[in-house]
Amino acid sequence: xxxxxxxxxxxxxxxSAGIYGVLARRNAVMILMAIELMLNAVNVNLVAFSAxxxxxxxxxxxxxxxxxxxxxxxIGLALVILLxxxxxxxxxxxxxxxKW
Amino acid sequence: MTSQEYAFVVTAVLGALAAVGTVTARNVVxxxxxxxxxxxxxxxxxxxxxxxxxxxxxxxxxxxxxVILFLFGLMLTKAPIGRDSLDGKNRVVGAVVAVLVFAxxxxxxxxxxxxxxxxxxxxxxxxxxxxxxxFTDYVLPFEAVSFVLLxxxxxxxxxxxxxxxxxx
Numbered sequence: 242x243x244x245x246x247x248x249x250x251x252x253x254x255x256x257s258a259g260i261y262g263v264l265a266r267r268n269a270v271m272i273l274m275a276i277e278l279m280l281n282a283v284n285v286n287l288v289a290f291s292a293x294x295x296x297x298x299x300x301x302x303x304x305x306x307x308x309x310x311x312x313x314x315x316i317g318l319a320l321v322i323l324l325x326x327x328x329x330x331x332x333x334x335x336x337x338x339x340k341w
Numbered sequence: 342m343t344s345q346e347y348a349f350v351v352t353a354v355l356g357a358l359a360a361v362g363t364v365t366a367r368n369v370v371x372x373x374x375x376x377x378x379x380x381x382x383x384x385x386x387x388x389x390x391x392x393x394x395x396x397x398x399x400x401x402x403x404x405x406x407x408v409i410l411f412l413f414g415l416m417l418t419k420a421p422i423g424r425d426s427l428d429g430k431n432r433v434v435g436a437v438v439a440v441l442v443f444a445x446x447x448x449x450x451x452x453x454x455x456x457x458x459x460x461x462x463x464x465x466x467x468x469x470x471x472x473x474x475x476f477t478d479y480v481l482p483f484e485a486v487s488f489v490l491l492x493x494x495x496x497x498x499x500x501x502x503x504x505x506x507x508x509x
Contacts, residue, residue: 264435
């Protein structure tokens with residue numbers, strides 16, 4: 242079977258890639274993709290600890306995270322399409338109307 | 342190393358490369374296709390850990406639905422192609438922060454679960470346990486999540502539809 246530190250390292254790498262994507266990208270859809278990577282890293286940890294502790298709660302939380310992520314992508318892409326319709330651009334650094 | 346661990350290492354390396362490809366690709370459609378590989382490798386990881394229900398849900402919802410949603414979003418917004426138009430000015434800061442976070446997390450994992458002599462994980466609970474837990478202990482959160490999904494769907498439709506009589 243698989244040892245726990247290997248799985249946790251894989252999850253850490255996915256999470257760091259997601260952080261880089263959120264910080265470095267300026268296209269809003271690409272930022273949403275990077276957020277999905279981070280949510281998946283969390284899910285990997287939840288399922289790994291569910292196996293480690295022999296408790297099904299971790300998998301339940303992973304399922305809830307997947308459902309919330311689906312809702313988040315739906316709303317996020319609707320906002321992005323609205324933004325594109327109004328500004329003809331989805332670069333987040335050009336959206337500074339509410340910036341103080 | 343067991344055969345399952347070999348399979349996991351191959352999957353994890355593939356998934357990690359695809360994740361890095363997702364955040365560094367210069368073409369938005371290529372990034373979405375890299376994301377498919379990364380999410381599928383996470384799903385295969387769930388299957389290898391013994392969590393078959395979460396694994397198949399991952400593959401159905403993420404690879405089947407969410408990536409298609411992303412591709413529609415990309416098609417409807419026709420993003421320009423190229424590094425300068427996709428990446429912001431703080432690419433170096435992002436790389437530094439990401440490397441620091443990765444080093445910190447790996448150090449933490451090593452401190453908490455040393456790699457030498459770590460016991461192999463037993464198989465996670467299967468679909469029977471998940472079904473029992475979902476409809477007994479977690480039935481209220483389950484209903485709440487279904488309500489959240491409904492609200493999000495209605496919200497997305499209201500946000501994205503064009504108003505009647507709007508010339509745009």
